Amino acid sequence: MQHKLISSSSSRVLSAAELEEIDHELTLYPTKQAVGLEALKIVQRHQGWVSDESMHAIANYLELPLAELEGVATFFNLIYRRPVGKRVILFCDSVSCWIMGCEKNKARLAERLGIAYGETSADGEFTLIPVPCLGDCDKAPVMMVGDTMHRQVNTASIDALAEGFGNKGSTVDKVGGDD
Ligand code: FES
Numbered sequence: 001m002q003h004k005l006i007s008s009s010s011s012r013v014l015s016a017a018e019l020e021e022i023d024h025e026l027t028l029y030p031t032k033q034a035v036g037l038e039a040l041k042i043v044q045r046h047q048g049w050v051s052d053e054s055m056h057a058i059a060n061y062l063e064l065p066l067a068e069l070e071g072v073a074t075f076f077n078l079i080y081r082r083p084v085g086k087r088v089i090l091f092c093d094s095v096s097c098w099i100m101g102c103e104k105n106k107a108r109l110a111e112r113l114g115i116a117y118g119e120t121s122a123d124g125e126f127t128l129i130p131v132p133c134l135g136d137c138d139k140a141p142v143m144m145v146g147d148t149m150h151r152q153v154n155t156a157s158i159d160a161l162a163e164g165f166g167n168k169g170s171t172v173d174k175v176g177g178d179d
Contacts, residue, residue: 022039032063033062040072048080050073050080055070055073084129086124089128090134092133092143094131096133096141105141112158113165115128141153
């Protein structure tokens with residue numbers, strides 16, 4: 001996921017719950033540096049995404065260079081540096097899933113939810129993010145909705161999911177990409 005360089009120099013205050021979890025991770029790793037990714041995941045779990053202010057706060061707390069932490073977030077593309085929908089859909093379009101027809105599924109998702117890659121629905125419910133492989137190639141095509149893996153996805157199962165979602169959404173925001 002692309003992101004502009006950090007422009008804000010302000011830092012937010014990490015919550016007690018975030019600090020408690022980060023402190024726990026510090027007991028498990030040999031160096032503060034090694035906790036960077038876990039701290040990003042913790043903050044994302046609490047805040048939904050990692051703002052520049054959160055990035056500053058983590059860097060300060062772990063006494064890490066900001067650029068180094070930003071590098072970790074950029075490398076691990078499931079750290080969201082912009083707000084995402086309540087439910088993130090990770091859509092695999094790598095070889096096995098492509099062979100098994102994921103393009104058709106993508107088109108159906110776009111039709112039912114009104115979002116394309118990198119976009120968040122107007123109601124803030126969904127964000128659709130392409131991923132290279134979800135590690136379930138023998139059950140292709142697959143996608144993840146939140147923490148739930150959906151295997152051997154087809155048009156009918158996408159329709160069923162969309163019905164469960166309430167068939168919401170039209171595009172208003174993009175995660176990463178053009179700017
Ligand atoms: S190629 Fe889709 S899960 Fe591996």
